[in-house]
Amino acid sequence: MTANLSARCYAGDRDLRAIADLINTCEEVDRLNEGTSISELQQEFNQPSRDLARDMCLWEDAGGKLIGFAELWISEPGEVIDGWLSFSVRPEARRGDVEAAAVAWGETRMRQVAQESGACVKLRSGIRAQDADRISVLESCGFRVDRYFCRMARSLSEPIAEPEFPEGFALRQFPGEEDSEAWVEMFNQSFIDHWNHHDLTVEKFKYDLGKPSYRKDLDLIAVAADGTYAAFCYCEINVEECDRTGRNEGWIAVLGTRRGFRKLGLGRSMLLAGLQRLKAAGVETAILGVDAANPSGALRLYESAGFHNIRDSISYVKDV
Template identity: 85%
Template sequence: MIANLSARCYAGDRDLTAIADLMNICEEVDRLDEGTTISELQAEFNQPSRDLARDICLWEDADGKLIGFTELSISETGEPIDGWLWFRVHPEARCGDVEVAAVAWGERRMREVAKERGAQVKLRSWVRAQDADRISVLTNCGFRVDRYFCRMARSLSEPIPQAQFPEGFTLRVFPGEQDAEAWVEMFNQSFIDHWNHHDLTVEKFKYDLAKPSYRKDLDLIAVAADGTFAAFCYGEISPQECDRTGRNEGWICVLGTRRGFRKIGLGRAMLLALLQRLKVAGVETAILGVDTANPSGALRLYESAGFHNIRDSISYVKDV
């Protein structure tokens, strides 16, 4: 039991240094690739719809030292409303008290959301498959396994096949904010059949376009002969993350094909086109995450393109 454990709301930018320090101390022990910087935290916290006063909680000991941090990412659209709970606890304070308090805080916050929006809610959390301590906390708090995911990698030193697009489709770089509504419609139509889909909003998309990490040259779309946005693939390269890990990696952040344009090779063509661009940008390894039960066969696509599994993770859920 931690003596005089106290919780408080996020107090703004003055808390950023302490939060970043806590997360980086945890990263030194856990090696979860979850280190951060103040600028990265600001980008995370300032997303549209984030209620900073209610969606972040900090725990301090009797000396005022930050020992725990948690945040909720709450879906803007759809029902049930999902609250993704993410928390970190100082390695010297992992006796269970802060972890249980973090889960209880998340439950209370999601009950508020349920009352305010008049909708059903669920509390969710990610965990690495080998993180036995975190799995124990979640299961003891009433969570159950909901879905399995894996992180995959591919060396870009290996040959990359030429992207072959079906007749009538053109590969383009996304034109920009003026076409945000068309891109968001494509995204939502592409993932409407997928697990845990919540419609993307134009506001959120435009926020992402304005991030310093956004690279237009890695934002690709396939356009049909009639001008319809049919498929997309977006990548990112984070110099800060590469510096922390010592690895030269780039991400395949999202890949999708909208309804009515599937099973004709667009997904594979988009993937290969982005891999080529990442290689040209000097990236050594491409990384992506995938739902192992993805209904569109994404796992098979990635394996056929040379990706292999490097990490397993589990999505847990609790009805609130």
Template identity: 55%
Template sequence: MISLIVRSYEGETDLQSISDLLKACEAVDKLNQEASVCELRQASDDPSLDKGRDVRLWEDPEGKLIGIGHLEISTSDEIVNGFLSCRVHPSARSGNLERQIIAWGEERMRQVQQDLGVGVKLSTAARDDKAGFIALLESSGFKSERYLLTMRRSLKEPIPEPHLPANFTLRQVRDQQDAEAWVEMHNQSFIDTWNHHKLTVEHYKYLRSHPTYRPDLDLVAIAPDGTFAACCKCIINLESNTRNGHNEGWIDELGTRRGFRRIGLGRAMLLFGMRQLQAAGIDIAKLSVDFNNPNGALQLYESVGFHKLYTWISYIKDV
């Protein structure tokens, strides 16, 4: 049996090796999860990431990176969720490295449980056409929990005219000035959706420091009394588009605050967002939606021309 080197993430010096590993995985898996050194550097600046404990690297005896485990841990809820990303070099998938990474994720979440004294769960996701990885997860004790559709829509086709309810206004988000009001709206908009975790002002500011952030794609609807009622934030990752030969943007966040639903805000904000992407020269809009979203999001997207591209299955395990 080959003895692997298991170690913690060491920062900048590891970024190129991680990027090379993701590139090798992408060549086989086609999951659109490749990342450059610049993108990885930005992700490592996430204030919620414990760099020393939430990332683990596996190397072969020659020091080549062949596996990585990464946890996104939400600590703002009564039950703490750790979302595990597991990537293994295609040449190293004949052994049990994937199981080692899963075991590390479970142990890390047990540490969180001891530190915080709360219940914890470990989650991950698999695209529905990856039968091998699905079988691994199920044999490791994971249970399917939710189905998330990735949808697309051509922006070369006509986009209906958006209409806000009477006396509502639309404007771009003013980054720092709007932070507290926007975060409150976000939390009230998604409080009753699956796997919602409370957003903090600190994380709001981190997300808007990302190189892909554009104020012209960050829209908010204001009610007559000044309340932030709905939002649509889109992103365009030019680096990813260049790398993959795409010209696409994402409806990254679309939400309507409780008390302002069923009056057409969601549809209007979606159409405004699509038009902003179109104005930026984008050909394809994509988004992700929970198949069982309780507020009719799937039906809304289908009504304006989005169709399913593929499905991701969310898996969960109590640890």
């Protein structure tokens, strides 16, 4: 199949419509809730530290029709650099060698990263546990299972308990960009001992604050008596996605407690506060994702707050 296709780099905004159409065509068949729009792709592609010329590849037929698209999310430099590979192939072109070509492209790109950085690199890809075809592709290309994740949901029509903050801690809205460094430090200290953590940068955080979906009323922090940022819960409502799917959902996008402030009940209190804010915003269902092997007991916390599992996914990895 790839003998009849030409591969090329991303050519900028003029490719956005074709990529969105490809992803949405795949969504009509796969029903993975992974549809998109041109504006959503622009927000995704324009994030800091992305090398769009080298971290995306498009495969077209002789008539210029987009058949396959692959992209890599490459982590910030460190001892280990991860490249998260995602790819879409038109349903009629699957079970050929386009998928293998996408994986081979990802491997080649990550070897370039290794040569340039001197770091150990890994190629990763996350998929839904029910996607037997994609599992077959990855395993045939030498990937192995590395981690399992759950997507959980909770109806906001059910009662939400009142948050109970420990003495000396106060719930606040995040003040804004001027406190970005303090928030990023809290985030990194909260997740530094978690699986596959890569430090968040202030640049990336500020970019997220500028997204159209960002709402200050959904960005919550717990502040200790000495002013230290101790815990956080940021919720997000993607209006475009809700309009596209017909579902009224909001995300508990990130939730964490800083090291040194754990086992005080802050995580539960922040979660409940976030749920209250989503409900006040008119959302019907709260969604979140969680590492099934999270060492902090996050899965138990979410279950105790009324969440139930709606989807399993798998993280695959390959050394390159």
